[in-house]
Amino acid sequence: MTKDRLRSLSYNELSHIADKGNINVLQDMDKESLVSVIFEALEEERLDREGNNNLTIQVEAKKFAVSQDQELFLDFGDNVELPDRYQETRLVLMLRDPSWVYCYWDIEDRVLDELKENREYSGLILRVTELAAPDWGNDSSVDWFDIPIQFGDLRRYINLPSEDTFYGIEIFALLGEKEALIVRSNIIESSRDYVAQFPGKENTNRDLLIKLSGSSTDIGSFPGTEYLETDSPQRILTIAGEVEKR
Amino acid sequence: MASRIEDSKGLTALVLHAHLPYVRHPEYDRFLEENWLFEALSETYLPLLRVFRGLERDGIPFRLTISLSCTLTSMLEDNLLCERYVKHLDRLLELNERELIRLAGDEAGLKVAGMYRDLYRSNRKDFLDFYDGNILEGFRHFHELGNLELITTTATHAFLPMYRESPEMIRNQVIIALENHDRLFKAMPEGFWLPECGYFPGLEDLLKPYGIKYFFSSAHGVLHADDQPEYGVYAPLRTPNGIAVFGRDRAASNAIWSAQAGFPGHADYREFYRDIGFDLPEEYIAPYAIDAGNRVNTGFKYHAITGDTDQKELYDPEKGLARARIDARTFLQNRIRQCDTISELMDRPPLIVGLFDAELFGHWWFEGPIFLDALFREFHATEHKLMQVTPSEYLHVWPHLQVTRPAFSSWGDKGYGQVWLDGSNDWIYRHTHKIVERMGELVDRFPDGKGLKLRTLNQAARELLLSQASDWPFIIKTGTTVPYAERRVKSHISNFNRIYESLCRNTVKTEWLTKLEKRNNIFKDIDYRIFRKRRL
Numbered sequence: 001m002t003k004d005r006l007r008s009l010s011y012n013e014l015s016h017i018a019d020k021g022n023i024n025v026l027q028d029m030d031k032e033s034l035v036s037v038i039f040e041a042l043e044e045e046r047l048d049r050e051g052n053n054n055l056t057i058q059v060e061a062k063k064f065a066v067s068q069d070q071e072l073f074l075d076f077g078d079n080v081e082l083p084d085r086y087q088e089t090r091l092v093l094m095l096r097d098p099s100w101v102y103c104y105w106d107i108e109d110r111v112l113d114e115l116k117e118n119r120e121y122s123g124l125i126l127r128v129t130e131l132a133a134p135d136w137g138n139d140s141s142v143d144w145f146d147i148p149i150q151f152g153d154l155r156r157y158i159n160l161p162s163e164d165t166f167y168g169i170e171i172f173a174l175l176g177e178k179e180a181l182i183v184r185s186n187i188i189e190s191s192r193d194y195v196a197q198f199p200g201k202e203n204t205n206r207d208l209l210i211k212l213s214g215s216s217t218d219i220g221s222f223p224g225t226e227y228l229e230t231d232s233p234q235r236i237l238t239i240a241g242e243v244e245k246r
Numbered sequence: 247m248a249s250r251i252e253d254s255k256g257l258t259a260l261v262l263h264a265h266l267p268y269v270r271h272p273e274y275d276r277f278l279e280e281n282w283l284f285e286a287l288s289e290t291y292l293p294l295l296r297v298f299r300g301l302e303r304d305g306i307p308f309r310l311t312i313s314l315s316c317t318l319t320s321m322l323e324d325n326l327l328c329e330r331y332v333k334h335l336d337r338l339l340e341l342n343e344r345e346l347i348r349l350a351g352d353e354a355g356l357k358v359a360g361m362y363r364d365l366y367r368s369n370r371k372d373f374l375d376f377y378d379g380n381i382l383e384g385f386r387h388f389h390e391l392g393n394l395e396l397i398t399t400t401a402t403h404a405f406l407p408m409y410r411e412s413p414e415m416i417r418n419q420v421i422i423a424l425e426n427h428d429r430l431f432k433a434m435p436e437g438f439w440l441p442e443c444g445y446f447p448g449l450e451d452l453l454k455p456y457g458i459k460y461f462f463s464s465a466h467g468v469l470h471a472d473d474q475p476e477y478g479v480y481a482p483l484r485t486p487n488g489i490a491v492f493g494r495d496r497a498a499s500n501a502i503w504s505a506q507a508g509f510p511g512h513a514d515y516r517e518f519y520r521d522i523g524f525d526l527p528e529e530y531i532a533p534y535a536i537d538a539g540n541r542v543n544t545g546f547k548y549h550a551i552t553g554d555t556d557q558k559e560l561y562d563p564e565k566g567l568a569r570a571r572i573d574a575r576t577f578l579q580n581r582i583r584q585c586d587t588i589s590e591l592m593d594r595p596p597l598i599v600g601l602f603d604a605e606l607f608g609h610w611w612f613e614g615p616i617f618l619d620a621l622f623r624e625f626h627a628t629e630h631k632l633m634q635v636t637p638s639e640y641l642h643v644w645p646h647l648q649v650t651r652p653a654f655s656s657w658g659d660k661g662y663g664q665v666w667l668d669g670s671n672d673w674i675y676r677h678t679h680k681i682v683e684r685m686g687e688l689v690d691r692f693p694d695g696k697g698l699k700l701r702t703l704n705q706a707a708r709e710l711l712l713s714q715a716s717d718w719p720f721i722i723k724t725g726t727t728v729p730y731a732e733r734r735v736k737s738h739i740s741n742f743n744r745i746y747e748s749l750c751r752n753t754v755k756t757e758w759l760t761k762l763e764k765r766n767n768i769f770k771d772i773d774y775r776i777f778r779k780r781r782l
Contacts, residue, residue, distance in 0.1 A: 004524075005541060046725070054659040057724060059503055060603055062518065062610040063266065063282060064717075064726040065543075080736040086680055094408065094675065095446075095654065097662035104676050155672065186411050189447065191470075191654035191662070198474045205591040206476055212588060213478030214465055214496045 006035040014038060021045070085154065091171055093185040098163045098193040104155040105171060107182060112151060120176035124149045128158055131166040134187045140166075164192040251643045255631035256585025257597045259492070259640065260618075261462060263439050264291070264604035265315035265403055267717035267734075268768050272326055273761075278537045279730055283321050284334045285545060287381070290608035291322075292369045293615040295377075295384040298393065301622055308622040309634035311395040312385065312604065313439035315403055316426045317715070319382060320768045323430075328379045335370045338545060341534045342366060345522075345546065348530075354560045358548045361563045386431050395636035397437035398427040401769070405666045405716035407446045407654065408675055415682045415714075416452050418776050422711070422769060424456055436638045437461060441716050442666070443494070443601070443657040450485040460490040460637050462601055467655030468493030476648050480588055480596035482640070484647040491652050492637055497584060498600040501577055502611075509573040510611040513551050514565040517558055518610055520549040547612075570613040574620035575628075582630050595633075597640060601657070671719035677739045678713050684746050685710050685777045692749065695774065701763065702754045703774035706745040708766050710777075713738035741766070 006014065014034050018025045023041040025034055091105040103126070115121045129144040142165070147158070149171070160167060168187040172179040195210055251257065266286060271277035301308050321327050342363045349355040377384055388394040400406065400419035409415050420438070427435050436459045440449070443464045453461065465479050468491065475483055479493030501508045523535030523544040535544050549558035550565070581598055588596040607614025625634060658665035667675070688703060695703045713735055721731035741762060748754045 008539070056503060056603075056657045057659045057665055057720075059606050059610055060720070061724040061726050063286065063603070063605045064279075064721055064724075080733065080740045082677055082736055082739055086676075092411070092675075092679060094667060095410075095663070096667045097660065097664055098654070102667055102672055104672070106676075155676075157669075193466075193470065195469050196472060196474050206474060206478075209476075209478035209480060209588065209591050210469060210474065211478075212591075213469055213475075213480065213493070 003035055003039050006039055007031075089183050091169060091183045091185040093167070093169055093188050095188045095190060096157070098191040099160055101158050101160060101167065101188065101190075102155070103158065103169055103185060105183065106154065107171070111182060115173050118173075118175060120178075122174045122176075124151070124182075125172050125174060125179075126156065126158075127170045127172055128160075129168050129170065130162060131168055131187060134166050134189065136168060136184065136187070160190050163190055163194075165190055248643045251595070251633055251635060251639065253631075254595045254633040255589050256581065256595050257633050257635045257640065258498070258581055258600065259309075259311060259597060259635050259637055260600045260602070261311040261313065261439075261637075262294075262602050262604035262607065263313040263315075263399070264318055265313070265399065265441075266318050266321065266605075267403065267715045268317040268320060268712060268766075270321065270324060270327055270765070270767070272764060276330075276537075278542060279727065280327065280330060281334070281542070283318075283327060284331050286605050286609055287322075287331055287373070288335070288338075288366065288369050288545065289612065290605050290615070291381055292372050293365075293608050294604070294618070295381060296368065296372065297615050297619040298384070298388050300619060302388070302391070302393070304623075306622055306626045307634075308393050308625070309395075309636050309639070310393065310618075311397060311437065311636050313397045313399055313437075314382075314385065314427075315399045315439075316401050316423050317403060317768065319426065319430055322382055323380070324767075325379075328373075332370070332374065335366055335373070337534060338366050339363070339370070341544060341546065344530075354562070355548065357563065358561050359546075362546055382430055389431060389433075395437065395638055396427070396431055396433075397435040397439055398423045399439040399441055401426070402711045402715045403441045403717060404711075404714035405442050405444045405656070405663070405719070406440060406449060407444045407656070407663050408666060409679075409682070409714070410446050410448075412679065412682045413452055414686070414777070414779060416449070419711070419714070420452060420456060420458075421776065422772065426769070442720075443467070443655065444663070444666075444716075445491075445652055445656070446654045447651050450487050450489045450491075454487045454489055458489060459641060460492060462599065463491050463493050463652050464655045464657045464661060465494050465496050466661055467491070467652040470653035470655070471650045472653075473648070473650040475650070477592055477594075477596070479599070480592065481594065481644070482597070482637070482647055483652065484649045485651055486649060490637070490641055490647060492597070492599045494601045494657065495598045498577075498581060498598050499602065501580065502600070502602060502614075502617075503606070509577070509617070510606075510614075511551065512569050512573070513553050514562070514569040515551050516547055516561045516566060516612040517549040517551045518547065518612070520547055520558055522546045522548065566613045567616055570616040571620040571624075574617050574624050577617075577621060578624050578628065578630075578632075582632055585632060594644060597635070665723050666716055666719045668719075668723050671722040674713075674719055674722075674735055678710075678735075681710050681713065681739060681742045681746075684742070685774075686779050688746060688749060689775060689778045693775070693778070698754060698756060698759070699749070700774075702745055702749060702759055704772050705759060705763055705766070706742055706749075707772050707774040707777060708769055709738045709742040709745065709762075712766060712768065713742065738766070 011031055018038055023038055025037055085106045087108055088106055089108045089111055093101055093103045096102050126147040126149050127144055130142040131140045132142050133140050166187055166189050169185045171182045173182055266282050269279045269282060342359060345359045349359050385396060389396045401422035404419050406416055424434060434457055438453055438458045438461045440461050443462055445463050445467050468475050468479050468483060471483060479495055482490045482492045484490050521543040523531060523542055535542050548561055550561040552558045585596050607618060655661055688706060692699060692703060718731040718735040722728050
């Protein structure tokens with residue numbers, strides 16, 4: 001983003017950008033002050049965004065950096081809008097990382113209308129079930145918890161209590177004392193964020209090799225990369241010391 | 247060869263993944279985002295091929311694995327884009343002529359402008375005269391010589407963990423990519439690049455039937471495998487169905503990836519963020535750097551990184567070259583020391599796998615191709631016991647690997663799906679999943695489409711594939727060209743849905759279809775019946 005680019009826009013366009021970006025501006029601000037406020041807010045947002053990405057993503061993003069003013073394309077004329085829903089009863093579960101899943105759903109209007117007309121209806125819940133196996137068999141449920149949802153809700157991120165297990169979700173309508181199953185999701189296998197235990201006797205070489213490989217998932221700040229032309233990565237020196245001692 | 251590999255103190259396998267999303271807009275005379283391809287051609291692909299030719303000329307052995315995505319190769323084959331690239335070069339050369347006049351008397355400025363003149367002249371000459379507009383021949387040449395191992399990735403670079411509930415879709419992404427690679431290079435690839443290194447357990451089962459022998463993973467994908475990896479990331483694993491998986495070495499990768507801690511951040515290197523498109527007065531630069539009222543980069547960047555200051559010094563190409571040579575030497579020395587340490591712990595030479603975006607070399611790190619050139623020359627000239635290998639060469643010598651299953655992972659920020667599944671872009675999947683389902687429905691309803699119906703169904707398949715590119719959620723999350731990415735993904739989904747509804751009503755508009763076929767013309771020979779549901 002450049003101040004010049006912002007200056008080239010009208011006061012109304014600048015106000016529109018401020019509105020769109022939730023940037024706090026004073027009502028009687030002059031144009032130059034408005035440009036400064038927007039510039040600083042957008043720069044701060046850009047730095048935050050870039051700083052939140054690891055090296056790979058930061059560099060990959062450079063492929064698409066053909067201008068510093070890209071973010072300001074206000075409209076394209078032939079904007080396409082997609083439907084919010086497809087009028088189907090469906091629940092999809094997606095694993096985002098070892099601790100979080102994303103799910104989206106839709107319930108046909110016909111079903112929703114029936115619920116609305118049911119006097120006993122008191123709400124919808126999303127039930128998250130940990131399963132012992134990748135099926136919905138009667139004995140499969142290990143644990144579960146409920147999240148209340150509204151008619152208008154269509155998606156949610158859910159924090160998983162356990163790693164390396166199976167999960168499925170269901171939507172139930174609460175009807176008096178009863179629960180009516182509306183839709184059931186696919187089952188996902190959650191992942192693990194740790195090195196598996198070695199069942200045999202301790203193997204120092206293996207442990208060292210895993211340490212050298214880097215067991216952290218924080219790829220962007222992996223130790224040992226902060227070295228100048230003649231220095232060896234710090235982690236190699238440390239482990240080299242351990243190897244020499246043996 | 248095999249015995250030399252076995253006797254070495256360590257092995258390095260460098261892998262470059264070359265990919266850009268399919269961007270082609272015949273409906274406009276010029277289109278800004280097509281510059282992604284033009285800049286990568288000018289700064290990465292053509293300079294890399296020149297490096298390879300120089301190494302061949304001087305008898306320097308080298309080994310690289312290069313993954314070429316289908317969307318990239320399709321653009322490199324496309325006549326319209328090739329013609330536009332030449333026009334793009336001509337515009338840059340014209341601007342360069344003006345720059346040489348503007349900078350008369352400024353010796354340092356002329357030196358940088360002269361460097362760009364040489365770069366773009368060489369690019370034009372190579373592109374038109376040497377490769378006759380088809381640089382894929384250049385890659386094929388070095389593949390045939392054994393310097394390059396060429397592999398591919400999914401058809402439109404879909405981030406596969408987001409489609410794990412649609413194995414048929416993944417299978418089609420794989421098959422289409424392999425057929426494209428075979429058509430171009432007359433050989434099936436042994437390896438497969440998983441877009442963004444996105445792996446989930448079981449994915450290997452969708453690769454195995456097609457002869458894939460290996461793929462790559464992030465370091466933690468290997469480290470968090472079902473069983474502790476005996477050699478960490480310094481030897482590949484074998485998945486239960488027999489495909490090898492090579493884990494990324496973080497130290498080697500970050501030495502090159504990182505602008506702060508790695509080589510590309512040195513003060514002598516060219517600064518990426520300063521461009522005369524923004525530095526020079528509008529009345530002068532407008533014909534070359536104004537697009538739809540916005541200033542854009544020209545590619546002429548005259549400054550060196552200098553340091554954490556806005557007062558950048560002028561770039562000195564000789565200093566950049568010298569620094570690249572020093573850094574190449576350092577990189578090699580660090581790998582030698584790394585292997586010295588690790589080999590003490592292993593009963594076979596450690597393998598250091600460096601995975602990189604190809605466009606890092608040249609486009610972002612301008613001196614990247616020089617660095618690679620210097621690295622291969624240093625490798626050849628220095629006495630050491632390291633060897634360069636390709637993954638296939640390694641597997642030929644060590645076919646017996648620890649068998650275990652890697653963990654869900656990617657090379658993205660925080661290591662999983664966080665970049666491609668986020669509050670900003672998660673809306674995409676409701677639609678892309680839906681149209682996968684609808685495509686299967688269309689094939690069931692029209693198992694033997696002919697004439698206009700066949701064309702329509704094939705275009706539906708193209709739109710479906712294009713909507714799945716990992717680039718769109720990536721851009722939406724990282725914020726570079728968000729409106730464009732949103733428009734692209736929405737338009738492919740919308741085009742598909744329009745086709746679906748037209749076929750349901752039996753009212754396909756020929757004029758609209760023809761326009762769409764001309765615009766989104768990837769995979770010319772696609773047959774929609776590939777989406778027929780099969781038992782997997």
